[in-house]
Amino acid sequence: MTENLEAPPMKRSANDFIFGKVLGEGSFSTVFLAKDVHTSKEFAIKVCQKRHIIREKKQDYVKREKETLLVLSKNVKESAPYFVRLYCTFQDPESLYFVLTYAKKGDLLGYLNKVGSFEDHCSKFYGAEIVQALEHLHCLGIVHRDLKPENILLSESMHIVITDFGSAKILNCVEMDEKNKENSEEDAGELKRKSSFVGTAQYVSPEILNRTRTTPSCDLWALGCIIYQMVAGLPPFRGHSDYAIFQKIMKLEYEYPDGFPDDARDIVTQLLVLEPSERLGAKDIGSYTSVKSHPFFSGLDFEELHKVKPPEICPHLVRTESSSSFEIPSDAQPGLGANELSRALGLPLAPSRKSSTVTRSKLSIADLDETEREKMLEGQKENKFNQFVENNVILKQGFIDKRVGLFSRRRMLLLTTGPHLYYVDSGNMVLKGEIPWSLDLKTEAKNFKTFFVYTPNRTYYLEDPTGFALEWCKAIDDVRNFYFRSNAEG
């Protein structure tokens, strides 16, 4: 089942590569896209400054990452090729270089941030690839210990490529039996150091927090967190500080939002178990059969996953009770008159019902001359949201539900000149953010209530509870066309 790593080429140095763009920065490293001058093959080269490693006392971290990557790279399993490979290492007086597989499509966290939650078949597929990867990893005696969406990169063909083995542990029997206490204190110290710069503790298992022993089961806990996040759009344990998150983890304090499917709920519940040995799969030997045979994964052939085309990651259209009941609006009139017909066809609607949104009388921003602008600015002084719009004219405002996966929050959305799309927590009167504008901003109404605003890094999933999604899209498109089309043309 295993094959040897292709023999590393003759001794390499930085001169054997053309260094391209920076792919990312770690706490003591910079990762570059690089091309091998001899083969034209692309790699990700992680460059760690020796000075920095010593100053940050990261020698162990770097050593561990190299050792783990070497074991993995020497034991590539055809049906679980889900790890970054270390092709070669070299150094010069200043830096250490790791030549790694280039994962072209970024990381899973980027996709989760972009679309919120995944379609069910997508969560299933990526969950299954992680299980297949963990099975191989644990068979080699390696525990990752820092599995999280940002450490799950994606290859050009959108299969997972797990990275960041600096916290990994290669277990052997002696270590498992005798050095548990010692290991665990080391783990806790490391966690403390790490959390100070990683900034997230959301996937850490309770036994690592408790300083009890580390077993492969801590990666099963992380798997539970990641499946939850793919399905719900946010991780299960959330809080304003690492401390608050740790508290919730220790008390197993998390909830399932409405719409969380039963099979997903069942597998997550069986993975997020405080006692490591009681987690689904923890008692399996050699293969995670109990995890793989769970109904959540029904219909998947784990051995074949790497050969199939992964499902496309696109925003998951959430079916809530209110969205389905909106199919026929409560105040819809019988018959097929002009209003009813345009509603059914998804055309702009005559506002026969009272909308909670306010659109200025002059909808077309192109008509907004200086006098009109002054008049509108004067008129909106009484508007309590005026304080957030930085002296811009409010063209449209209204309450919308801003959704991330299965979670949603009511916000006041303000479309203004500038252009800006501000959203405000009206309960606390706090500006929560802005949807960034660019020529690439696009809208799409999914139904009368739901509309998406696509930006390069994120899809905003918005619901107008009064059913005027089409109006929002039209107003946003008008503003985009006014500011950006004329720029692009002129």
Ligand code: ATP
């Ligand atoms: P830290 O070392 O602080 O834990 P890190 O693990 O993210 O952070 P690196 O491994 O140096 O640090 O990676 C930095 C960034 O470079 C990553 O966040 C990722 O965006 C990018 N990156 C790392 N490895 C690859 C790769 N093989 N292919 C593509 N991009 C990569």
